[in-house]
Amino acid sequence: MSEHDLTEDLLSAYLDDELDAGARADVEARVAASSEWQAILDEVRDTRDGLRGLPALDGPPEFWARVMAGAALQGDALEGGAERVQVVDLEGGAERVQVVDLDAERRRRRVPRWGLAVAGAAAAAAVVIGVVAVPQQDRVRPAVAALTDEHAARSSVGNDVISSLASIAVPTRLGR
Amino acid sequence: MADGIPTWEEVARDYGRFLYTVAYRLAGNDDDAQDLVQEALLRVRRGLERYEPGSLEGWLARIVTNVFLDDMRRRKRRPTSALPDDPDRVVPPAPAADVASRELPAHLQEALAGLPEDFRVPVVLCDVADQSYEQIATTLGVPVGTVRSRIHRGRRLLRTTLTEGAA
Numbered sequence: 001m002s003e004h005d006l007t008e009d010l011l012s013a014y015l016d017d018e019l020d021a022g023a024r025a026d027v028e029a030r031v032a033a034s035s036e037w038q039a040i041l042d043e044v045r046d047t048r049d050g051l052r053g054l055p056a057l058d059g060p061p062e063f064w065a066r067v068m069a070g071a072a073l074q075g076d077a078l079e080g081g082a083e084r085v086q087v088v089d090l091e092g093g094a095e096r097v098q099v100v101d102l103d104a105e106r107r108r109r110r111v112p113r114w115g116l117a118v119a120g121a122a123a124a125a126a127v128v129i130g131v132v133a134v135p136q137q138d139r140v141r142p143a144v145a146a147l148t149d150e151h152a153a154r155s156s157v158g159n160d161v162i163s164s165l166a167s168i169a170v171p172t173r174l175g176r
Numbered sequence: 177m178a179d180g181i182p183t184w185e186e187v188a189r190d191y192g193r194f195l196y197t198v199a200y201r202l203a204g205n206d207d208d209a210q211d212l213v214q215e216a217l218l219r220v221r222r223g224l225e226r227y228e229p230g231s232l233e234g235w236l237a238r239i240v241t242n243v244f245l246d247d248m249r250r251r252k253r254r255p256t257s258a259l260p261d262d263p264d265r266v267v268p269p270a271p272a273a274d275v276a277s278r279e280l281p282a283h284l285q286e287a288l289a290g291l292p293e294d295f296r297v298p299v300v301l302c303d304v305a306d307q308s309y310e311q312i313a314t315t316l317g318v319p320v321g322t323v324r325s326r327i328h329r330g331r332r333l334l335r336t337t338l339t340e341g342a343a
Contacts, residue, residue, distance in 0.1 A: 009328035016302065018309045018324065040332075047331045047338070050284055051303035057197045059210060067214055068188060 006030050011041050015048055180229030184221045187236070192217075194233060194305075195240055201300045202244045204289030212247065216240040237305040238315045241297060248293060287337040295330030302327050 006026060013019050014027045031037045059067075182190070192213070199212035216239050227235060288296060301307045301315065309327075313320045 009325045012328035012331060013309070013324045016309070016327070043335050044328065044331050047335045048303060051288070051299065051331075051334075054201075054284065054304070056193050057200050057209075058193055059196050059213070060206070063196075063210060064188075064192060067192070067210070067217060 008037075008040060011037070011044055012048070014041075015045055181224065181227055182232065184217070184224060187220050187224075187232075188217055191232065191236055195236055198237055198240050198300060198305050199244070201288060201304045202241065202297065204285070208247075212240055212243050215243045215247075219243065231311070233305065234307060234311050237301055237307055237311075241301060241315050245293075245297070283338060283341055284334075287334050287341070290337060291330055291333055295326050295333060298323050298326045299330040299334070 010019065010023065010027050011031075014024060019027065031041055195213050195216055196209060199216065200206065200209035203209045203212055216236070219239050219242075220236070223239070288300070291299065297316065298312050301312045302309070307315070309320050309323045312323045312327075316323065
């Protein structure tokens with residue numbers, strides 16, 4: 001890297017060990033020769049060290065309970081999942097968030113498969129009995145059997161079989 | 177952890193502090209940091225199946241950064257009013273609500289939060305999330321040279337802010 005290729009932002013890259021050996025040597029030579037670059041390097045180093053010295057942070061005490069619960073709730077919606085959030089009231093007005101295993105809850109509520117099978121068999125049996133075993137009513141109109149019985153009764157009274165037929169005979173016109 | 181792929185619970189338990197720290201330094205306040213972490217963990221949950229074992233912190237830093245940048249873009253599209261319609265409905269924040277800010281050197285945190293986003297993000301990824309320039313370039317979708325320039329200018333701006341604040 002030639003001298004005129006050196007730009008100031010190489011100083012940060014130098015501190016972050018992001019330069020190859022040749023570029024590092026160039027920067028070191030430039031810093032050694034320039035009080036301005038030396039001053040900038042010192043300032044950038046101080047700032048960088050200050051940032052890197054900041055402590056890692058924890059959220060507020062109740063934060064992670066809510067994060068876990070909230071993520072579980074959203075995950076449930078995403079995955080048709082296995083958890084849900086439940087807020088439990090404690091004494092003194094405090095609340096505790098807990099995650100409920102929905103799969104376990106569903107298993108407790110679920111009707112067993114053998115129960116469904118029994119119910120299905122019973123329904124099928126009821127249909128079969130209704131269709132096959134129950135005697136069917138004669139729904140034919142007119143009631144032919146009743147009419148023939150009536151005719152037989154009448155004809156037996158007057159011994160005039162032919163005339164008694166008139167009441168049930170269908171009028172017929174002969175040709176001509 | 178099976179086959180180098182952590183469960184979601186392991187990520188939340190073992191890397192939650194890392195996520196929150198990066199989120200806080202990007203957002204500059206506790207409320208937004210919490211929102212970022214929650215959204216980031218949701219994306220982690222969605223993406224764990226596709227995670228290829230490697231730098232887990234790098235993967236998480238990329239996720240929380242993308243959440244932050246998405247949020248920034250959303251806010252720019254829909255700027256919120258600084259004043260509510262009904263000032264009487266405003267509930268003042270609790271005096272000690274912002275726990276994290278009390279734990280930090282206030283001047284440095286303020287200076288960081290005041291950095292333009294283009295400089296703040298690479299500086300945080302470098303100095304807080306300990307990401308390489310290459311990783312930062314991949315996360316932000318910019319050349320490594322741009323990352324190098326923004327990190328340096330960001331640090332210089334921070335220095336200027338801190339110096340002016342002290343004067």
